[in-house]
Amino acid sequence: MSGKDRSSDLAKQATFVFEGTVRKLRTATVPDVPVDDRTAVVHVDRVAKAPAALAGYGGQDITVQLGPGAALKRGQRAVFYTEGGLFGESLAVRSLGHTDVGRTTSAEQSRDPVQEKTAHDLEAHVADADLVVRGRVARVRVPTASLRRPRGPVSEHAPRWQEAVVDVDEVGKGRSPRKQVVVWFPSSTDVRWARAPKLHAGQEGVFLLHKGDAPAYTALHAQDVQPPHAAEEVLALARSQRAPRRPRPAPGRARPAPGGRSGS
Numbered sequence: 001m002s003g004k005d006r007s008s009d010l011a012k013q014a015t016f017v018f019e020g021t022v023r024k025l026r027t028a029t030v031p032d033v034p035v036d037d038r039t040a041v042v043h044v045d046r047v048a049k050a051p052a053a054l055a056g057y058g059g060q061d062i063t064v065q066l067g068p069g070a071a072l073k074r075g076q077r078a079v080f081y082t083e084g085g086l087f088g089e090s091l092a093v094r095s096l097g098h099t100d101v102g103r104t105t106s107a108e109q110s111r112d113p114v115q116e117k118t119a120h121d122l123e124a125h126v127a128d129a130d131l132v133v134r135g136r137v138a139r140v141r142v143p144t145a146s147l148r149r150p151r152g153p154v155s156e157h158a159p160r161w162q163e164a165v166v167d168v169d170e171v172g173k174g175r176s177p178r179k180q181v182v183v184w185f186p187s188s189t190d191v192r193w194a195r196a197p198k199l200h201a202g203q204e205g206v207f208l209l210h211k212g213d214a215p216a217y218t219a220l221h222a223q224d225v226q227p228p229h230a231a232e233e234v235l236a237l238a239r240s241q242r243a244p245r246r247p248r249p250a251p252g253r254a255r256p257a258p259g260g261r262s263g264s
Helices: 003-013 052-057 106-111 113-128 228-240
Strands: 016-025 039-049 061-065 077-087 091-100 131-141 161-173 180-186 204-209
Touching: 003 077, 003 091, 039 052, 039 077, 039 113, 061 077, 113 204, 113 228, 131 180, 131 228, 161 228, 180 204, 204 228
Parallel strands: 061 091
Antiparallel strands: 016 039, 016 077, 039 061, 077 091, 131 161, 131 204, 161 180
16 A cells, blocks of 8 residues: 555544654653653644644644554654544553555655645635744743733633744744734633743744734744744745735825725
């Protein structure tokens, strides 16, 4: 069976497919999982296929139990085809097989349905972002500004905002006139916010940021922080989505009114 056929077959069988990087071996993120030579902690770089309950695990470390004869190395990047799962403070899944990203040919990647879906999802998420930058988190602190809080007791689902100051190395989309950008993110581990990025000093990557009610950009979705090895791909995608500048009206010509009619 060719690599393409094997990937397609595994993708059909698996319920949770993701591209990840091996963090640790012979350890687990879920206490109830038995640990052996086939147990690994893997960082979910991108989710390609997932049920609703697992769709938000991008950007998180999870436990992967490999099948008989399978092996991984620390730092290895692969596409994991998995099923099942134990929920707790983290997630544990059983691997049906994996494909080494570093050994997959470019031709196979372009035809792989999992890779195609991953690329499509990333493209949509970049399109939704207001600002895309590559950089490094300089520090994390209590927000210097505040939101207007509703009256009454603080909800257990409150986000507990923190703000990260990101040193900007490169802008892929949007405008960042300064060398730093402030990003708000929820530090709460409540179920509503548990899968949102938890930024920390020294963290590097590509940040897909959004405007909202907060007085700064926000990072709320697991895909809002992309790993450093994906920087060139994400920035190229962001640059391709830059909106063209609107031509300025000719001198003496009235600008269109909000309703679409020009002034008389």
